[in-house]
Amino acid sequence: MIIEKISRALGVEPWRIKGALDRHTIRIVKDFTPNYIVFKKSLGQIERGTSVFLNDDLDVVPGFPKIQRAFYLRPVVERHFGEKIAVEEKMNGYNVRAFLVNNKVYALTRGGFICPYTTAKLREISGIKKFLSDHNVVLCGEVVGMENPYVIHEYPEAGKFGFFVFDIREKKSNDPKPIQERNSLLDAYGIRYVRLIGIFKKAIVVEEIFKIIKELEKENREGVVLKDPDMKIPPIKYTSSKTNTSDLAYAFRFPYDYGRDFFFSRIMREGYQALELEEEEDDLKKRALRLGESLLYPMVETMKKIKKGEIVTEDFTVRVNSRREISKIETYLRRQGVDVNIVDIREEENGFVARVKRMRHSTNDKIRSLLSGKIE
Amino acid sequence: MIIEKISRALGVEPWRIKGALDRHTIRIVKDFTPNYIVFKKSLGQIERGTSVFLNDDLDVVPGFPKIQRAFYLRPVVERHFGEKIAVEEKMNGYNVRAFLVNNKVYALTRGGFICPYTTAKLREISGIKKFLSDHNVVLCGEVVGMENPYVIHEYPEAGKFGFFVFDIREKKSNDPKPIQERNSLLDAYGIRYVRLIGIFKKAIVVEEIFKIIKELEKENREGVVLKDPDMKIPPIKYTSSKTNTSDLAYAFRFPYDYGRDFFFSRIMREGYQALELEEEEDDLKKRALRLGESLLYPMVETMKKIKKGEIVTEDFTVRVNSRREISKIETYLRRQGVDVNIVDIREEENGFVARVKRMRHSTNDKIRSLLSGKIE
Numbered sequence: 001m002i003i004e005k006i007s008r009a010l011g012v013e014p015w016r017i018k019g020a021l022d023r024h025t026i027r028i029v030k031d032f033t034p035n036y037i038v039f040k041k042s043l044g045q046i047e048r049g050t051s052v053f054l055n056d057d058l059d060v061v062p063g064f065p066k067i068q069r070a071f072y073l074r075p076v077v078e079r080h081f082g083e084k085i086a087v088e089e090k091m092n093g094y095n096v097r098a099f100l101v102n103n104k105v106y107a108l109t110r111g112g113f114i115c116p117y118t119t120a121k122l123r124e125i126s127g128i129k130k131f132l133s134d135h136n137v138v139l140c141g142e143v144v145g146m147e148n149p150y151v152i153h154e155y156p157e158a159g160k161f162g163f164f165v166f167d168i169r170e171k172k173s174n175d176p177k178p179i180q181e182r183n184s185l186l187d188a189y190g191i192r193y194v195r196l197i198g199i200f201k202k203a204i205v206v207e208e209i210f211k212i213i214k215e216l217e218k219e220n221r222e223g224v225v226l227k228d229p230d231m232k233i234p235p236i237k238y239t240s241s242k243t244n245t246s247d248l249a250y251a252f253r254f255p256y257d258y259g260r261d262f263f264f265s266r267i268m269r270e271g272y273q274a275l276e277l278e279e280e281e282d283d284l285k286k287r288a289l290r291l292g293e294s295l296l297y298p299m300v301e302t303m304k305k306i307k308k309g310e311i312v313t314e315d316f317t318v319r320v321n322s323r324r325e326i327s328k329i330e331t332y333l334r335r336q337g338v339d340v341n342i343v344d345i346r347e348e349e350n351g352f353v354a355r356v357k358r359m360r361h362s363t364n365d366k367i368r369s370l371l372s373g374k375i376e
Numbered sequence: 377m378i379i380e381k382i383s384r385a386l387g388v389e390p391w392r393i394k395g396a397l398d399r400h401t402i403r404i405v406k407d408f409t410p411n412y413i414v415f416k417k418s419l420g421q422i423e424r425g426t427s428v429f430l431n432d433d434l435d436v437v438p439g440f441p442k443i444q445r446a447f448y449l450r451p452v453v454e455r456h457f458g459e460k461i462a463v464e465e466k467m468n469g470y471n472v473r474a475f476l477v478n479n480k481v482y483a484l485t486r487g488g489f490i491c492p493y494t495t496a497k498l499r500e501i502s503g504i505k506k507f508l509s510d511h512n513v514v515l516c517g518e519v520v521g522m523e524n525p526y527v528i529h530e531y532p533e534a535g536k537f538g539f540f541v542f543d544i545r546e547k548k549s550n551d552p553k554p555i556q557e558r559n560s561l562l563d564a565y566g567i568r569y570v571r572l573i574g575i576f577k578k579a580i581v582v583e584e585i586f587k588i589i590k591e592l593e594k595e596n597r598e599g600v601v602l603k604d605p606d607m608k609i610p611p612i613k614y615t616s617s618k619t620n621t622s623d624l625a626y627a628f629r630f631p632y633d634y635g636r637d638f639f640f641s642r643i644m645r646e647g648y649q650a651l652e653l654e655e656e657e658d659d660l661k662k663r664a665l666r667l668g669e670s671l672l673y674p675m676v677e678t679m680k681k682i683k684k685g686e687i688v689t690e691d692f693t694v695r696v697n698s699r700r701e702i703s704k705i706e707t708y709l710r711r712q713g714v715d716v717n718i719v720d721i722r723e724e725e726n727g728f729v730a731r732v733k734r735m736r737h738s739t740n741d742k743i744r745s746l747l748s749g750k751i752e
Contacts, residue, residue, distance in 0.1 A: 068751035075749030236751055255644060260636035263643075268631060271675040272746065275683065284672065289661070292668025296660065299647040307651065370648065373451030375444035375612055 002054065006037065009058040012044055029113065034101070038112040039063065047174070049112040053101050061099050061108060062174035064140055064167075067225065070238045071272040074206050077226070080236060085205045086179050086229045087212060089195040090237055091164055092153040092222040093144030098122050098163075099171070100132040109150070113336065116328040117318055118143060121161050127189035128163075135185070140176075141165035142194065149316045149333060149340070149356045154220070160319065165193040166225070176231040199229055209238065210277065217242045241287060244269050245294035252298040254314065256362040267291065306367045313341075314358040321351040329356070378430065382413065385434040388420055405489065410477070414488040415439065423550070425488040429477050437475050437484060438550035440516055440543075443601065446614045447648040450582050453602070456612060461581045462555050462605045463588060465571040466613055467540055468529040468598040469520030474498050474539075475547070476508040485526070489712065492704040493694055494519060497537050503565035504539075511561070516552075517541035518570065525692045525709060525716070525732045530596070536695065541569040542601070552607040575605055585614065586653065593618045617663065620645050621670035628674040630690065632738040643667065682743045689717075690734040697727040705732070 003021070007014040020026040025041040034055040042048045047063030070076040077085065096118055097108045105128055107118035121143075122128055128139065146152055147160040155162060165186055167176040177185070179196065186193050200208050209224060216223065223239030244266045251258040270291050274284055302312050320326055326342055333340045339359040346353055370376075379397075383390040396402040401417040410431040418424045423439030446452040453461065472494055473484045481504055483494035497519075498504055504515065522528055523536040531538060541562055543552040553561070555572065562569050576584050585600060592599065599615030620642045627634040646667050650660055678688050696702055702718055709716045715735040722729055746752075 070751055071746045072749070075747070076751055079749040080751070255640075255647075260640050264631075264636050264639065267639075267671055268675070270672055271631075271679055274672065274676050275679045275747075279676075284676070285665070285669070288668035288672045289665045290668070291672055292664035292666070293661070295643055296646055296650065296664045296667055299644065300650050300655075300660070303647055303651045370447040371451070371651075373448070373455040375446055375452055375456070 005058055006052055009052060009060055010046055010050075012046065016043060032114060036114070040111070049108070049110055051108055051112040051114075055102060059099070059101050060171055061097055061112075061138055062169065062171065063112060064095055064097060064110065065174070065234070067235050067237045070226075070236050071269060072276050073209065073238055074276065076236060077202065077206055081202060081226065081233060082228060083202050084199055084229055085202060086199045086227040087197045087205070087209060088166065088179075088225045088227060089197060089216070089221060090223045090225045090239065091142040091144050091155065091194060092151065092243070093142040093162075093164075094148070094150040096122075096141055096143050096163065098128055098132065098139040098141070099137075100129070103133070105129050105132060111336075113332075116325065116332050117149060117320070120320060120325060121148075122163060125163055125191075127191045131186075131189040131191060135168070136171060138167075138169045138171060139165050139191070140167035140169055147317045147319050149318055149329060149358075152316060153222075163192065165191055167231075178230045179227060180229065194225075197224065213238070213240045216240055220246075239269070241270060241273055241290065244273075245290050248291070249294040249298050252295050253302050253312065254360040254363040255299050255302070256366040257360045263295075302363065303367055303371065306364060307371055311364055312360060314360060316356040316358070317353060318356055319348075319351060319353045323352060326352060326354050381430075381434055382428055385428060385436055386422055386426075388422065392419060408490060412490070416487070425484070425486055427484055427488040427490075431478060435475070435477050436547055437473055437488075437514055438545065438547065439488060440471055440473060440486065441550070441610070443611050443613045446602075446612050447645060448652055449585065449614055450652065452612060453578065453582055457578060457602065457609060458604060459578050460575055460605050461578060462575045462603040463573045463581070463585060464542065464555075464601045464603060465573060465592070465597060466599045466601045466615065467518040467520050467531065467570060468527065468619070469518040469538075469540075470524070470526040472498070472517055472519050472539065474504055474508065474515040474517070475513075476505070479509070481505050481508060487712075489708075492701065492708050493525060493696070496696060496701060497524075498539060501539055501567075503567045507562070507565040507567055511544070512547060514543075514545045514547060515541050515567070516543035516545055523693045523695050525694055525705060525734075528692060529598075539568065541567055543607075554606045555603060556605070570601075573600065589614070589616045592616055596622075615645070617646060617649055617666070620649075621666050624667070625670040625674045628671050629678050629688065630736040630739040631675050631678070632742045633736045639671075678739065679743055679747065682740060683747055687740055688736060690736060692732040692734070693729060694732055695724075695727060695729050699728060702728060702730050 003014050003017050007017050020043050027038045027040055029036050029038060034053050036051050036053045039046055039048055039050040047065055049063030051061045053059040095110045098105060105123050106114050107122045109115045142164050144153055144155050145158040145161045146154060168182050168185060169176050183193060197212055212224060217240045222243045223237060225235050225237050227235040248266050251262060270287060274287055305312050318329060326345060330340060330342050341357045342354050343357055344355045379390050379393050383393050396419050403414045403416055405412050405414060410429050412427050412429045415422055415424055415426040423441055425439030427437045429435040471486045474481060481499050482490050483498045485491045518540050520529055520531050521534040521537045522530060544558050544561060545552050559569060573588055588600060593616045598619045599613060601611050601613050603611040624642050627638055646663060650663055655663060681688050694705060702721060706716060706718050717733045718730050719733055720731045
């Protein structure tokens with residue numbers, strides 16, 4: 001019976017829902033009221049990360065569609081967009097969808113699970129609840145800053161925890177609002193959104209983007225998302241070389257825990273960008289050095305630590321109102337398959353601060369064994 | 377019936393042979409007299425690359441065992457070897473096993489297939505046939521030089537085609553001869569072998585190896601193989617940084633055709649070596665630059681060519697006695713799944729020289745599509 005309700009709510013045949021449940025590509029989350037289901041893979045038109053809340057209304061929060069990437073920019077712009085192209089800043093954080101269920105704000109991370117930490121934090125941001133009560137939509141945005149258990153990147157404008165909306169999407173259709181409309185709506189509620197750097201004519205946008213990327217790089221900012229101002233065409237992302245190499249440098253602290261494809265695609269991006277910028281000699285050499293350092297230095301640092309007998313972990317800070325929240329975060333992350341230990345819980349004026357240590361077993365085990373004389 | 381003969385010759389139960397045939401992990405080569413079978417995977421004690429010739433004697437040529445690699449040298453030496461360690465030069469070519477079937481010399485490449493090119497070339501080297509007639513063994517060695525369809529690397533001592541033995545192995549047991557005995561035997565027939573750089577005491581060998589590696593690097597030589605002089609302990613290989621980065625530079629000409637693991641393992645080797653050599657600042661920076669250049673430069677060169685509309689291929693030269701041999705090589709490589717075109721066949725004084733162009737479809741297709749505006 002529940003399958004039929006879900007089937008009607010999503011417009012998908014019941015047998016397909018049943019099949020996905022059997023294959024475990026749909027997961028049911030039961031330690032939550034209301035229970036909800038999560039699409040771990042896409043199913044027909046239903047995006048991966050879609051969640052359906054099993055309350056009377058059967059609220060559906062569609063998955064956030066993957067934003068495709070340009071490797072070589074000029075022909076992408078020419079083929080893909082209309083005459084005007086909006087250039088927004090792409091922020092380096094984690095993708096969150098905020099929405100209302102039973103009149104309460106919840107936050108889903110990319111995979112479609114309710115993150116207790118992000119949920120608690122978004123509830124502290126004024127305007128969000130009011131906005132979602134007035135508009136039956138999903139606020140899609142990036143959480144950035146220094147205090148969260150996922151992605152640490154400093155933004156002066158974000159402080160410890162910042163939420164910057166990049167899309168207002170209809171629940172049913174998953175259609176995003178045009179950019180200007182999105183901004184006006186959010187302004188009225190004092191909700192922050194990603195920076196619109198400019199709307200450019202197609203003929204000049206590529207030159208502009210490379211100038212923008214250069215400026216963003218100076219401030220350690222990630223890159224841009226190119227959008228049709230009316231949001232009728234899917235957006236496309238493009239990132240700076242500094243972002244590619246910072247990603248590599250971060251991941252090479254834990255080289256055996258990240259996928260080979262993660263490394264490979266970022267290395268390749270450097271080639272496409274060097275080609276498009278027609279770099280020669282000095283510039284190319286600088287890029288090569290930056291690339292080489294991003295691979296070698298962090299891995300040697302990690303090896304040195306392991307040689308000394310240390311264990312390398314990935315460390316995050318979280319700030320919450322109660323000890324109970326900390327253990328909820330721990331339980332949540334463990335269930336997601338992330339092996340964490342929470343340490344150094346200390347009480348501060350307005351609550352508790354704790355360190356989340358993510359264990360990186362493959363890197364520790366592999367390096368330790370090779371340093372102690374394993375051959376392979 | 378043939379299954380039972382093979383089973384007896386190898387000491388493996390018939391049902392296991394039959395199973396492997398059914399799973400196609402044993403392949404039968406029928407366009408050859410006598411027919412032979414090849415183990416594409418190991419089966420119990422039988423090495424991958426083992427070939428069994430279906431003549432009356434059922435000649436077995438065991439697969440060449442994988443030589444394991446040291447990433448971090450000192451503890452490997454300490455744990456693995458006895459008091460004396462022989463250091464031989466590891467040459468950069470392809471692994472070949474030479475042996476006699478029906479009184480004729482044949483050459484198997486690593487996978488266990490008879491290579492018509494290598495076979496023809498080895499028959500031109502005096503001493504090999506006489507040696508194999510006198511001793512019922514397998515000569516395992518590296519083919520190096522500028523003329524072959526597999527690995528091109530210049531060695532002044534090798535000329536266009538050189539065969540350097542590194543093991544004399546018993547057919548039945550696959551046991552290798554002790555090093556001094558191997559060298560004396562080969563000397564008597566004028567057969568060349570890899571350079572024995574020295575036999576060192578355990579206490580000093582690591583320092584020696586790093587000195588040797590430094591010297592080898594200056595001459596663009598690959599690295600070393602460490603051996604128990606009595607060959608009772610499996611050998612271990614260790615390569616120079618220059619080899620790692622040359623491998624990377626070569627493979628990054630065709631980045632989408634090589635496996636991600638190929639890249640990853642070579643990048644990681646740089647870290648272990650930098651750590652063991654305790655490199656800091658300048659040296660580490662030089663290593664980083666060398667690493668970055670080995671990735672970036674060849675890939676940008678390839679992209680430039682493809683952008684200009686060229687097709688990038690991997691080119692080899694072969695030199696044979698007849699046009700018929702050229703087409704045999706072509707047929708052989710195609711059957712091995714290597715897509716080649718033979719071009720520029722020209723007659724010279726002592727035969728024919730041809731270029732073998734190996735197609736690298738993934739690299740050409742992928743780069744072409746991304747340069748023309750594909751997103752992903």
